[in-house]
Amino acid sequence: MNIEQILCDRFQRYVAISSQSDANNQELPSSSGQYQLAQLLHDELKNLGYNNITLHPNSILIAHLPGNKPNAKTLGFIAHLDTVDVGLSPNITSQLLTYNGKPLCLNADQQIYISEQTHPELAKYHHQDIFFSDGTSVLGADDKAAIAVLMTLAEQLITTKTPHGDIYLAFVPDEEIGLRGAKALDLKDFPVEHCYTIDCCERGEVIYETFNAGSAQLSITGITAHPMSAKNVLVNPNLIAADFISMLNDMGKPEQTAEREGYFWVTDINGNQNTASVSVAIRDFDQEHYNARKSYLTTLTAFLRHKHPKADINITLTDIYNNISQAMGSDTEALTRLYQALENTNIPAKTIAMRGGTDGSALSVKGLFTPNFFTGAHNFHSAFEFLPIPSFVDSYRVAKTLVDMA
Ligand SMILES: [Zn+2]
Numbered sequence: 001m002n003i004e005q006i007l008c009d010r011f012q013r014y015v016a017i018s019s020q021s022d023a024n025n026q027e028l029p030s031s032s033g034q035y036q037l038a039q040l041l042h043d044e045l046k047n048l049g050y051n052n053i054t055l056h057p058n059s060i061l062i063a064h065l066p067g068n069k070p071n072a073k074t075l076g077f078i079a080h081l082d083t084v085d086v087g088l089s090p091n092i093t094s095q096l097l098t099y100n101g102k103p104l105c106l107n108a109d110q111q112i113y114i115s116e117q118t119h120p121e122l123a124k125y126h127h128q129d130i131f132f133s134d135g136t137s138v139l140g141a142d143d144k145a146a147i148a149v150l151m152t153l154a155e156q157l158i159t160t161k162t163p164h165g166d167i168y169l170a171f172v173p174d175e176e177i178g179l180r181g182a183k184a185l186d187l188k189d190f191p192v193e194h195c196y197t198i199d200c201c202e203r204g205e206v207i208y209e210t211f212n213a214g215s216a217q218l219s220i221t222g223i224t225a226h227p228m229s230a231k232n233v234l235v236n237p238n239l240i241a242a243d244f245i246s247m248l249n250d251m252g253k254p255e256q257t258a259e260r261e262g263y264f265w266v267t268d269i270n271g272n273q274n275t276a277s278v279s280v281a282i283r284d285f286d287q288e289h290y291n292a293r294k295s296y297l298t299t300l301t302a303f304l305r306h307k308h309p310k311a312d313i314n315i316t317l318t319d320i321y322n323n324i325s326q327a328m329g330s331d332t333e334a335l336t337r338l339y340q341a342l343e344n345t346n347i348p349a350k351t352i353a354m355r356g357g358t359d360g361s362a363l364s365v366k367g368l369f370t371p372n373f374f375t376g377a378h379n380f381h382s383a384f385e386f387l388p389i390p391s392f393v394d395s396y397r398v399a400k401t402l403v404d405m406a
Helices: 003-015 032-048 122-127 141-158 180-184 238-244 289-309 334-342 359-365 389-405
Strands: 053-055 061-065 077-079 097-098 105-107 112-114 128-133 167-172 194-198 205-210 212-221 261-271 275-284 312-322 350-354 386-389
Touching: 003 032, 003 141, 032 061, 032 141, 032 167, 053 261, 053 389, 061 141, 077 141, 077 180, 077 359, 077 389, 097 359, 128 194, 128 389, 141 194, 141 205, 141 386, 141 389, 167 180, 180 359, 180 386, 194 205, 194 359, 194 389, 205 334, 205 359, 238 261, 261 312, 261 386, 275 289, 289 312, 312 359, 334 389, 386 389
Parallel strands: 077 167, 077 194, 205 350
Antiparallel strands: 053 061, 061 167, 097 128, 105 112, 128 386, 212 275, 212 312, 261 275
């Protein structure tokens, strides 16, 4: 079987296991499908002849592929087990279609089509075989394409007796709901020199900058009163919440910002006659700007307390993840080697500052600089997510080249 066939077979096997994460479940993993997938990967690695495989109850799976090449760097690769819940079907039915420039029918029963008109990025993939879902779910190339790449790598290294250094693979749960698995990963179990995530992005994409991300939770307790006797008594927490939100207006919103601009995103408002709360996501690439955003919110809270002295107003600020590049320091070798691997495989590099986070953002907080490279897929978190096979194969080629170069 050629590499393309092996990758495709594995991909189809992995997406067939439903593993949506569940933001409302605080357990790790947040869903049993993720453990089921980790168990399958564990068994497949054992069957390949690897013995040093640990599947933790929290669904973190770590595989050590012992090296047989002296003086090679110890490499780590990470992929996530969960698919995102955006209100689509949790069950994924993948299909392989050839794109020939005409609108493609993803689902005849429900009349779901994809075309260049709505998805111009398809234009790059004429005459290619492409994985799609049936239009009712995500495809799950995010991140099962990466899982297929890493499992194929493990298989090829052992079956072709390729010389390589020590390699650690980590498959982690719950990336989509706050990088929970990567946060729980103990680096003692993952003693690597150069580390990479494989996640998202079209062919050639490299990410070594992500947002600094945090959240703010404003809680307000007012004073209730019957409207007939409310004058100078009633303190309406909903109006204080509105006051707070209005003061975020000129500070950047997701719908008004792009590239390296940061923002405040008001994600939730709750209120009644007695209490109100507002949740805000805080994002900025630059650490100083990020810190300034947090102090702005603190200052705003102090101002609101002054303006509404009878209300009880509190804010809680939580850091979620860091910009990966902050962990890079002066040792840029992991990144240099990644660009070299792209060059060696004739894939033009496209570096983007990602307006989000990857598992690497959580690892960089622990001091492990972890850049990301592409799976080859497009339209994550959408029913129109797709994975062109040549790009998928190229993702594998980059991983393999990094191993050869180590
Ligand atoms: Zn992902």
